[in-house]
Amino acid sequence: MKDRPSRATGRPTLAQVAARAGVSQITASRALRSIATVDPQLATRVHDAAKALAYVPNPAARTLASARSQSILVLVPALSNHLFIETLEAVQDVLRPRGFDVLIGNYHYRQDEEEELIRNYLSFQPCGILLTGFNRSETAARLLANAGVPCVYMMELRQEEGIVCVGFSQEAAGAKVAEHLMSRGRRKLAFVGAQLDARVLQRRDGYQQAIARVDLPPAFEIMTPEPSSVELGGDLFNRLLTEHPNTDGIFFCNDDLAFGASFEALRKGVAIPAQISVVGFNDLPGAGQMVPRLTSVRTPRATIGEHAALSLLSLLCGETPEIPALDLGFKLIVRESS
Amino acid sequence: MKDRPSRATGRPTLAQVAARAGVSQITASRALRSIATVDPQLATRVHDAAKALAYVPNPAARTLASARSQSILVLVPALSNHLFIETLEAVQDVLRPRGFDVLIGNYHYRQDEEEELIRNYLSFQPCGILLTGFNRSETAARLLANAGVPCVYMMELRQEEGIVCVGFSQEAAGAKVAEHLMSRGRRKLAFVGAQLDARVLQRRDGYQQAIARVDLPPAFEIMTPEPSSVELGGDLFNRLLTEHPNTDGIFFCNDDLAFGASFEALRKGVAIPAQISVVGFNDLPGAGQMVPRLTSVRTPRATIGEHAALSLLSLLCGETPEIPALDLGFKLIVRESS
DNA sequence: GATTAATAAGGTAGCGCTATCTCAAAGTCG
DNA sequence: CGACTTTGAGATAGCGCTACCTTATTAATC
Secondary structure, three states: OOOOOOOOOOOOHHHHHHHHHHHHHHHHHHHOOOOOOOOOOHHHHHHHHHHHHOOOOOHHHHHHHHHHEEEEEEEEEOOOOOOHHHHHHHHHHHHHHOOOEEEEEEOOOOOHHHHHHHHHOOOOOOOEEEEEOOOOOHHHHHHHHHHHEEEEEEEEOOOOOOEEEEEEHHHHHHHHHHHHHHHHHOOOEEEEOOOOOOHHHHHHHHHHHHHHHOOOOOOOEEEEOOOOOOOHHHHHHHHHHOOOOOOEEEOOOOHHHHHHHHHHHHOOOOOOOOOEEOOOOOOOOOOHHOOOOEEEEEEOOHHHHHHHHHHHHHHHHHOOOOOOEEEOOOOOOOOOOO | OOOOOOOOOOOOOHHHHHHHHOOOOHHHHHHHHOOOOOOOOOOOOHHHHHHHHOOOOOOHHHHHOOOOOOOEEEEEOOOHHHHHHHHHHHHHHHHHHHEEEEEEEOOOOOHHHHHHHHHHOOOOOOEEEEOOOOOHHHHHHHHHHHOOOEEEEEEOOOOOOOOEEEEOOOOHHHOOOOOOOOOOOOOOOOEEOOOOOOOOOHHHHHHHHHHHHOOOOOOOEEOOOOOOHHHHHHHHHHHHHOOOOOOOEEOOOOOHHHHHHHHHHHHHHOEEEEEEEEEOEEOOHHHHOOOOOOOEEOOOHHHHHHHHHHHHHHHHOOOOOOOOOOOOOOEEEEEOOO
């Protein structure tokens, strides 16, 4: 019988660590995974051996043997929006130091793409998933349910048995903006929305409801499914001025649009806030430097990422978070534009 | 002997596909990986069986058996800069349809963090790595060399045996800006840089060299290692006005800074471009909407991502790209601010 | 037509790790 | 003090796939 060439990677293996520590492989495995049933003295020997050999576990072998990886999947609708970047960073800051690795999936606000990502990434057997909002295809939801992987939902809230979510009330935020504009004496309000994901619509609803509560006529709406951008903001602002020239208060569904509108106003000589008050959403970096400085709703996107990751961790430990739907609130930052 | 409970995942396996197709497992494996030595007829049978069973390969098993994953690691210095987002998206657009999955590592412009990410992700046995620039710790470079994983470098160019890179000449871009400002009659030039990564310094060098070539005094420099932001741009602009009030042309190392400066100029009543010409870098979305519309250098960041991914693919096939250092150029977009 | 070379398919043996079971030793209790 | 539980460690057997070697078949060469 000829010797087959080794197919090994050359990296130190658990077997070598175990041999060096004078214990069995499985004991070494348990020690390195901090499983309680190992004598502390043995555990120390194992850790010393691992350090001496510069042992790094092989995640593929681990995943294959346990049918569960150390990866956590995070699905966001866009990377182009700075909002989600901050959420992602916070998620990574929580998970990476704890030995998880974060897989990022960007579905470009498309349900079919999200479904495809879920299908694809489930084959990696992630140990947990962070999702944005509740709006997804039935197939996607079924895939997730069948996989039995713990999920935490970000950005939106829903009080429902078995649902763990971290976010804030988009409706309440929308209402707050309406109340603010009305407190400034604005009566001819408008809402400008792009992209039109579930959260934009929720903000719109909250905004309109607050207006209805004081028996004002509903806000004029300009809505487009186009992706949001600074340029689009300028266009929609112009459209609004043409269609409803006497508008005196606008809530843009996000800051990008509001930025574009502000530029256009400067160019056209439309006085903000003298003639029209403008409010954005998210309070992105730069909102406070705009001319005029932009009133916006500061959303807790980083904290949402952080707490979503922590909630997922507790799910992974078999615990249920005390508050399954965690409301992190928001804050209206009033500046010159209103 | 008691029956052990199955540890299987429940998902269909290659063995089932093979059985259904009436071939051996290894033939099924080869057929699904499109390895040439399989009879097309058998291959069809295998593919049909796989489809019928909704078979999805187990990446962990694949990685373990072959000591090589289907993952490609991309390391970028920041996600907060929109520039890299576009590069990442282009990379993903090339690699995901071809069955690779993209691992994103963000090292926050810190060499130690990059090193840590490399160390960590190498344990996943990625089949290729995309890196940003050439500036990294020696340890990191050694780790990469020892791993023997194909690498492609993005953003910067270097003519060197065995180095595959895709980018453009940062120096040439800097020079181009200087020439443009001088062509507008500007003589008292300044350079404002933040973050100060290698690429910012290269742009600065190109800028200064172009100025030196026509025997003008060197540009005044304001340099700070702080992370770049709109707010910082305003601060640095004010500092520049105080320290060198007669400056008549400024090159900001990126658009964020230029945005902040523009806002501050509007606020202070400094006339751009009448009093000072301003040029940014990257031509981020929004540059064309600024007041005044910002002159900027449009960088091919998406194309860089695309070509870097393609070059990596050819390395994976054992080919060497015809042009190992691919210069994708840049374009000065002249607008109102200069 | 015998020998060699190329080709295609399959058998076998892991890759490196962990789940499960087994067993010995120690602790617990009526 | 014997029967029962608890505890810690090890033996065993895969997880699902692919690399390597071998063998069967066909094509090419002398």
